[in-house]
Structure formats: C-alpha cells, structure tokens
Amino acid sequence: MKIDALVERELAGLAAAGLFRTPRRIEGPQGAVVSVNGRRALCFCSNNYLGFADHPAIASAASVAISELGFGACGSRHITGSMRLHQEVEDRIAQFVQQPRALFFPTGYAANQGAIQALSVPGSLVLSDALNHASMIDGCRLGRATLKVYRHADVEHVRELLEATRGQYELRLVVTESVYSMDGDLAPLRELRALCDEHEAALFVDDAHAFGVMGDRGRGACAMLDVRPDVITGTFGKAFGCSGAFVAASAAIVAWVENRARSHVFTTAPSPALPAAALAAFDLIERADDRRAQLQEHAARLRTGLTQLGYEVIGNTHIVPLLLGAADRSTRFSELLLERGVFVHGIRPPTVAPGTSRLRITPQATHTREQIDATLRAFAELRGEV
Numbered sequence: 483m484k485i486d487a488l489v490e491r492e493l494a495g496l497a498a499a500g501l502f503r504t505p506r507r508i509e510g511p512q513g514a515v516v517s518v519n520g521r522r523a524l525c526f527c528s529n530n531y532l533g534f535a536d537h538p539a540i541a542s543a544a545s546v547a548i549s550e551l552g553f554g555a556c557g558s559r560h561i562t563g564s565m566r567l568h569q570e571v572e573d574r575i576a577q578f579v580q581q582p583r584a585l586f587f588p589t590g591y592a593a594n595q596g597a598i599q600a601l602s603v604p605g606s607l608v609l610s611d612a613l614n615h616a617s618m619i620d621g622c623r624l625g626r627a628t629l630k631v632y633r634h635a636d637v638e639h640v641r642e643l644l645e646a647t648r649g650q651y652e653l654r655l656v657v658t659e660s661v662y663s664m665d666g667d668l669a670p671l672r673e674l675r676a677l678c679d680e681h682e683a684a685l686f687v688d689d690a691h692a693f694g695v696m697g698d699r700g701r702g703a704c705a706m707l708d709v710r711p712d713v714i715t716g717t718f719g720k721a722f723g724c725s726g727a728f729v730a731a732s733a734a735i736v737a738w739v740e741n742r743a744r745s746h747v748f749t750t751a752p753s754p755a756l757p758a759a760a761l762a763a764f765d766l767i768e769r770a771d772d773r774r775a776q777l778q779e780h781a782a783r784l785r786t787g788l789t790q791l792g793y794e795v796i797g798n799t800h801i802v803p804l805l806l807g808a809a810d811r812s813t814r815f816s817e818l819l820l821e822r823g824v825f826v827h828g829i830r831p832p833t834v835a836p837g838t839s840r841l842r843i844t845p846q847a848t849h850t851r852e853q854i855d856a857t858l859r860a861f862a863e864l865r866g867e868v
C-alpha cells in the first residue's frame with residue numbers, strides 16, 4: 483500500500499470515531515481572553531493558571547538573555563557544555579523544591595520520559611498509576627523495568643503489589659502525578675510516601691499541575707503535604723507561564739539521569755532564553771499568593787455553579803473536569819460554547835479512556851468574577867442541548 487493511501491485510510495477512521503484533531507488558531511498572546519479563529523473568547527482551557535504567560539518581566543528576561551547570549555545552545559550539554567543560565571536555574575529549582583540537585587529539561591515530556599527510562603534499570607519494578615501522563619507511560623516503555631499498573635489513586639492496590647513483590651526486585655519505584663491533569667484530583671501522596679517507606683520503595687512524583695499553584699510560595703503539592711519524594715519533576719509550561727521543565731532529587735540520582743536519560747543526552751540543550759524566563763517567573767511565583775487565592779476562588783465558584791446546573795463535575799482542585807461520555811458530545815459542546823464566547827476544549831481518547839470524554843475547564847487567576855459568571859451563564863443556556 484502507498485504510504486499516503488494508508489495514512490488517509492487511518493485518518494478517515496479517526497474522523498469517523500470523532501477523534502480527528504485540528505488545533506484552533508489563536509491571534510495575539512495567550513491570556514484570560516484570547517482571539518480564537520478571529521473571535522474574542524474567554525479562555526478556559528489553558529494551563530496558564532496564574533496568568534503569567536504574557537507577563538512583561540518574563541518576556542523581557544528572555545529577550546535580555548537572547549540579546550546577550552544569542553538564541554541557540556548548539557548541542558547536547560555533554561558536548562557543548564552547560565551555559566551559565568542552565569546552572570543558575572537548576573540551583574534555583576533545587577532550592578525551591580528542597581532537593582539537593584536539579585536538572586533542567588526542554589519540556590516536561592522529556593523530563594518524565596528521560597528520568598523514568600533512566601531509572602528503569604534491569605531488575606527493577608515500576609508501579610505506575612493507571613491515569614499517569616503519556617510522558618510517564620513512554621518512559622516506562624523505553625525503560626528496562628518490569629511494569630505494573632495500579633488502579634488510579636488506589637493505595638490498597640499499591641500495598642498489595644508491594645507485598646506481592648517483596649524481595650523480587652533490586653529497585654521498586656512508585657510513579658504518580660500530584661494533581662491529575664484530566665481528573666482534577668490530588669493523589670494520596672502521604673499514604674504513598676508511608677507505603678514506600680514501609681516497603682523500601684522509591685517515590686517519583688510529577689508535580690506538573692501543582693508546581694507554582696499549591697503550597698507555601700507555590701512550592702507544589704509535595705511541599706503543601708510535607709511529603710518528600712525521592713524524585714520530583716515539574717514543568718515551567720503551566721503555572722510558570724514559560725517553557726522547560728526539571729527533574730530534582732539527590733545528587734547521585736540526578737547524576738544518573740544526566741548520564742542516562744536519552745531525552746537529555748541526545749538532544750540540543752534548551753535555549754538560554756528558557757532558563758532566563760524561568761528565573762524571572764520564580765520571582766513572580768514566590769510573590770503570587772493573591773493570584774493563587776484568586777485561582778482557587780474561581781475554581782470553587784465554577785464547581786459549585788456547574789454542579790447546581792446539574793452537570794457532573796469531578797475532582798477537587800483548580801482543574802474542573804465536566805464528564806460527557808461520548809467523544810462527539812465533547813466536541814459538539816466545545817463548539818457551542820465557543821459560539822457563546824467561551825473557549826473550552828473537549829478532551830477525547832486517547833488522552834482519556836473511551837466513554838469518558840469530557841470538558842476540562844481551567845480558570846485563570848486573571849479572569850474576573852464577572853467572566854466566571856458569564857461562563858456559568860453559557861453553561862446554563864446549553865443545559866439540555868447536548
């Protein structure tokens with residue numbers, strides 16, 4: 483079969499299942515209000531939780547770095563070296579998440595995939611939450627560990643698996659997110675930490691959605707719950723409004739990841755603009771208690787309002803998922819909302835399990851109370867339409 487014919491056949495299958503994706507076009511910056519396909523809309527599908535993505539301090543730190551150092555980093559850090567800003571941001575990250583060392587990555591996808599792949603040495607076991615992000619699943623696929631998947635957030639299942647595998651593996655690594663990106667719930671981090679201690683297992687936490695949002699000065703969900711993971715990862719692409727990510731842990735673990743993570747060793751180092759932006763964002767994040775409070779207030783107002791309208795809303799964090807079921811329902815709902823000036827994306831398989839398509843509604847601290855209420859009015863109008 484010719485390659486184009488094959489791909490066209492597969493694309494037709496996606497379209498028939500309501501799973502074909504084409505991104506909408508955004509003019510101007512990302513923010514609380516965006517221009518979508520030429521039309522102004524309230525943005526409720528972004529991870530720009532605190533509204534920092536278009537902050538002038540971040541933009542100017544990136545442009546100063548570019549004008550002083552140029553844009554390119556020119557090779558893997560093992561070949562062309564770590565630039566000063568890579569090391570400065572790593573020191574700042576380590577201090578912020580209270581771990582001895584950190585390693586900066588171009589994306590959270592690369593950080594998770596690389597760290598899990600590197601730590602999945604032969605003779606090890608990875609226990610992975612059923613709802614873990616694709617980057618963690620891919621790290622497991624690339625690694626050499628045995629993989630067992632536990633039911634989402636099910637501490638008893640983790641306990642059973644740890645008891646059943648006692649003495650069989652040199653290393654056992656429990657891998658979880660903190661705030662689940664599509665379900666908006668918080669993993670039982672304290673219980674998992676206690677279980678790992680009891681069974682001499684290591685705990686790996688991806689703090690992507692809580693980094694900058696939860697805990698004292700935005701230090702994340704682990705800091706908020708006073709849990710110390712053995713390995714923590716996070717992204718600057720969400721609440722920090724930047725781009726880039728990290729893996730933080732003991733000096734030995736980070737050195738191993740630095741030497742063995744394929745997504746670090748075999749890729750061009752991030753542009754110095756990325757760590758420069760992240761450093762500027764740290765200054766904003768640490769002083770953003772007002773924005774963190776505003777975000778939680780908006781999320782609570784949306785949860786209460788949508789529930790009162792009779793919608794099925796799940797989770798208990800700043801991510802507000804509204805369950806719809808069939809993929810085409812979430813697509814249709816998203817179109818109807820956009821016609822009413824509200825930009826919310828329908829989340830479909832393979833991002834979520836078949837039959838659990840949903841709208842993932844994410845307020846931003848920079849929305850106004852009136853904008854939250856206008857959004858609730860749009861949902862009220864659509865009650866019964868889908």
Ligand SMILES: *Cc1c(COP(=O)(O)O)cnc(C)c1O
Pocket residue numbers: 588589590591592594615617659663688690691717718719726727
């Ligand atoms: C977004 C996300 C990532 C990936 O981070 P990027 O910097 O966007 O690549 C990793 N883990 C989770 C849980 C995420 O939601």
